[in-house]
Amino acid sequence: MANPITQVALHERTLLVDWVDGRRSHYHYLWLRDNAPDAIDTHNGQRLIESVAIPPAICPQTVTLHADGQLEVVWAVNGSRSLFAPDWLRAHDYSQPETISTANQPLLWDATLGAHLPSADYPAVVDDRQILRDWLQAVHDYGFALLRQVPVASAALLKVVALFGYVRETNYGPYFDVKSVVSPNNLAYTGLGLSPHTDNPYRDPAPTLQLLHCLQDAAAGGDSIVVDGFAVAARLRQQAPEHFALLTRTPVTFRFRDQTTDLMAVTPLIALDSQGLIKAIRYNNRSLAPLALPPEQIEPFYAAYRALGELIASAEFQVVFKLHPGDLFIVDNERVLHGRTAFSNTGNRHLQGCYADRDGLLSTLRVLGGCSD
Amino acid sequence: MANPITQVALHERTLLVDWVDGRRSHYHYLWLRDNAPDAIDTHNGQRLIESVAIPPAICPQTVTLHADGQLEVVWAVNGSRSLFAPDWLRAHDYSQPETISTANQPLLWDATLGAHLPSADYPAVVDDRQILRDWLQAVHDYGFALLRQVPVASAALLKVVALFGYVRETNYGPYFDVKSVVSPNNLAYTGLGLSPHTDNPYRDPAPTLQLLHCLQDAAAGGDSIVVDGFAVAARLRQQAPEHFALLTRTPVTFRFRDQTTDLMAVTPLIALDSQGLIKAIRYNNRSLAPLALPPEQIEPFYAAYRALGELIASAEFQVVFKLHPGDLFIVDNERVLHGRTAFSNTGNRHLQGCYADRDGLLSTLRVLGGCSD
Numbered sequence: 001m002a003n004p005i006t007q008v009a010l011h012e013r014t015l016l017v018d019w020v021d022g023r024r025s026h027y028h029y030l031w032l033r034d035n036a037p038d039a040i041d042t043h044n045g046q047r048l049i050e051s052v053a054i055p056p057a058i059c060p061q062t063v064t065l066h067a068d069g070q071l072e073v074v075w076a077v078n079g080s081r082s083l084f085a086p087d088w089l090r091a092h093d094y095s096q097p098e099t100i101s102t103a104n105q106p107l108l109w110d111a112t113l114g115a116h117l118p119s120a121d122y123p124a125v126v127d128d129r130q131i132l133r134d135w136l137q138a139v140h141d142y143g144f145a146l147l148r149q150v151p152v153a154s155a156a157l158l159k160v161v162a163l164f165g166y167v168r169e170t171n172y173g174p175y176f177d178v179k180s181v182v183s184p185n186n187l188a189y190t191g192l193g194l195s196p197h198t199d200n201p202y203r204d205p206a207p208t209l210q211l212l213h214c215l216q217d218a219a220a221g222g223d224s225i226v227v228d229g230f231a232v233a234a235r236l237r238q239q240a241p242e243h244f245a246l247l248t249r250t251p252v253t254f255r256f257r258d259q260t261t262d263l264m265a266v267t268p269l270i271a272l273d274s275q276g277l278i279k280a281i282r283y284n285n286r287s288l289a290p291l292a293l294p295p296e297q298i299e300p301f302y303a304a305y306r307a308l309g310e311l312i313a314s315a316e317f318q319v320v321f322k323l324h325p326g327d328l329f330i331v332d333n334e335r336v337l338h339g340r341t342a343f344s345n346t347g348n349r350h351l352q353g354c355y356a357d358r359d360g361l362l363s364t365l366r367v368l369g370g371c372s373d
Numbered sequence: 374m375a376n377p378i379t380q381v382a383l384h385e386r387t388l389l390v391d392w393v394d395g396r397r398s399h400y401h402y403l404w405l406r407d408n409a410p411d412a413i414d415t416h417n418g419q420r421l422i423e424s425v426a427i428p429p430a431i432c433p434q435t436v437t438l439h440a441d442g443q444l445e446v447v448w449a450v451n452g453s454r455s456l457f458a459p460d461w462l463r464a465h466d467y468s469q470p471e472t473i474s475t476a477n478q479p480l481l482w483d484a485t486l487g488a489h490l491p492s493a494d495y496p497a498v499v500d501d502r503q504i505l506r507d508w509l510q511a512v513h514d515y516g517f518a519l520l521r522q523v524p525v526a527s528a529a530l531l532k533v534v535a536l537f538g539y540v541r542e543t544n545y546g547p548y549f550d551v552k553s554v555v556s557p558n559n560l561a562y563t564g565l566g567l568s569p570h571t572d573n574p575y576r577d578p579a580p581t582l583q584l585l586h587c588l589q590d591a592a593a594g595g596d597s598i599v600v601d602g603f604a605v606a607a608r609l610r611q612q613a614p615e616h617f618a619l620l621t622r623t624p625v626t627f628r629f630r631d632q633t634t635d636l637m638a639v640t641p642l643i644a645l646d647s648q649g650l651i652k653a654i655r656y657n658n659r660s661l662a663p664l665a666l667p668p669e670q671i672e673p674f675y676a677a678y679r680a681l682g683e684l685i686a687s688a689e690f691q692v693v694f695k696l697h698p699g700d701l702f703i704v705d706n707e708r709v710l711h712g713r714t715a716f717s718n719t720g721n722r723h724l725q726g727c728y729a730d731r732d733g734l735l736s737t738l739r740v741l742g743g744c745s746d
Binding site for chain 2: 013014026028030031034035041043044045046047048050051052053054056092094095097166167168169170171184185186187192195203204205208248249250251255256257258260261262263264265267268271273274275285286287288290291292293294295298299302303305306308309310313357358359360362363366367
């Protein structure tokens with residue numbers, strides 16, 4: 001027990017706890033009842049009681065600080081007993097601002113990331129859980145990482161997903177081939193350059209992770225480009241707050257159709273969380289449907305969209321690199337935009353791509369002892 | 374051509390179009406350039422040009438209304454030509470409020486839905502695309518539908534998913550067994566009652582669809598419960614706007630841990646879209662982590678949470694029904710809460726569950742001609 005409790009005092013709604021190091025904490029009785037060890041299943045950590053059924057004015061009959069440091073609460077309402085470990089109370093002390101600061105700022109990056117691309121080797125992440133953890137941590141921190149020496153074999157990228165989570169299968173299959181084909185149903189399957197974009201913005205929920213694995217790079221051109229959408233959006237927020245605000249509150253439609261598919265999502269380009277932090281970006285010039293906004297909003301929207309697009313296109317933010325056979329990159333598809341330069345149709349360029357979700361990756365990272373939230 | 378254009382006039386920033394029925398529409402040149410047929414790939418409908426690179430003050434050199442009704446624009450900037458079909462212009466006329474109203478209100482429901490549960494038979498949805506369409510439409514409209522006569526066989530629910538989309542695989546597998554087991558890692562795998570909840574709120578993105586398929590119902594109890602979370606949230610918004618607002622802006626943590634998994638998501642219980650409409654609800658008493666809010670927010674949060682929970686628990690909103698072998702239900706897991714009454718451990722109750730995503734379902738519905746905003 002790092003910090004024993006020295007004294008407790010019963011207030012009307014809260015229990016006051018003094019610690020040996022001088023800290024003073026307050027715990028609402030309501031909160032204590034809701035989170036007491038006897039309310040939680042010991043096997044699976046899930047709550048066994050109905051939080052909303054706890055009487056709002058619940059209070060203890062007695063509170064006893066035992067010699068072993070445990071705190072026992074006997075509840076007035078039905079005489080049940082709850083025994084709290086001091087370490088647990090200390091760890092969940094919401095009286096301290098540092099405990100309740102949830103805003104973990106992402107590490108924003110620009111073109112200078114190109115000098116030291118976060119990367120690892122596939123054989124190493126397979127063999128060594130610490131190397132896997134560090135690679136997943138890079139995905140968490142930067143929303144982007146490279147993996148080299150992945151077997152140059154069809155579907156090998158699925159083995160990479162299996163290291164941390166699960167494939168999100170879509171109408172494109174569990175994985176898909178990115179190469180130049182005749183009559184493509186998607187511009188990705190041509191030799192055209194693709195400006196940086198997020199994938200599948202016409203899907204809700206959009207896939208939160210994307211992997212691209214290089215099998216052939218014999219075509220001239222076809223360099224990969226990545227851009228930190230959070231960095232770009234933060235810059236826009238700073239230099240043109242009215243443009244930024246407009247992009248967070250104007251829903252636009254993304255759509256994709258082929259013979260068997262008709263996908264559509266209506267969403268702003270920049271999504272904020274309930275605290276106003278940038279949560280997600282969707283940006284894909286190819287699949288934005290004709291704007292259907294009130295006429296007076298058309299020009300302001302295009303102005304804001306242009307301001308965002310100019311930042312995305314600027315050399316300051318673009319990291320450009322060449323994938324060779326066996327190289328794979330992963331992006332957080334709600335944060336990092338990816339694209340490519342045009343390539344010649346005379347040589348062969350062949351990537352395979354697939355989607356996955358962040359929840360599995362972050363879970364694996366936490367189990368490996370990585371920091372993520 | 375239902376409505377020919379009778380006349381056009383060039384304004385500074387917009388083209389004014391008069392239609393034979395008297396309607397007058399305005400199209401910004403910027404918008405016309407961005408959505409012109411020559412800017413869009415004819416194979417796949419994707420945009421070939423960079424929207425943000427269009428000069429903001431772009432304007433036509435000439436606009437010609439051809440005898441066949443087509444509108445030809447020759448652009449001043451580079452002399453390129455765009456040919457617009459009048460039907461397309463009419464369909465995308467954003468001068469008319471009805472074109473731009475995107476807010477498709479969901480059909481809210483309460484316990485009275487129990488008298489006529491939206492349902493279909495599996496053999497019929499397999500054989501008849503119209504019946505499939507109507508069943509998917511019910512999922513879209515109500516966020517809930519039953520399917521009967523599904524083969525009573527393990528993994529048969531995957532065939533149901535294959536009718537409209539793709540499984541979202543998770544740490545629970547492509548599908549999972551819901552029955553009482555020894556040392557469960559989840560309270561779902563006990564005989565305990567489960568109050569209405571959404572599944573996997575500790576995941577981001579949460580699965581947007583859930584299916585539950587009954588293989589055995591020999592235990593006493595174990596009735597299913599569903600609640601329209603959007604109806605409940607709308608009621609809360611109406612009767613206690615301050616509680617509602619607090620639940621939309623207070624991030625809380627959901628967490629699930631077992632030996633190989635550590636899933637966590639931080640999000641408000643009620644999510645609004647950029648227009649303030651209710652977009653998603655997460656509610657799961659079992660996996661809400663101890664609140665880590667500033668002390669002065671603890672009691673207000675519990676008060677709002679209780680108000681929401683009381684509505685969810687009220688008979689007014691709960692639809693209760695019994696699943697028999699071969700019955701399956703599907704819910705929109707961001708809208709409809711599901712639960713069950715307790716069941717006896719002496720008989721056998723066995724469900725199988727799986728997750729999927731709404732995007733595939735809505736795509737299939739649109740391809741079948743269903744209406745889904």
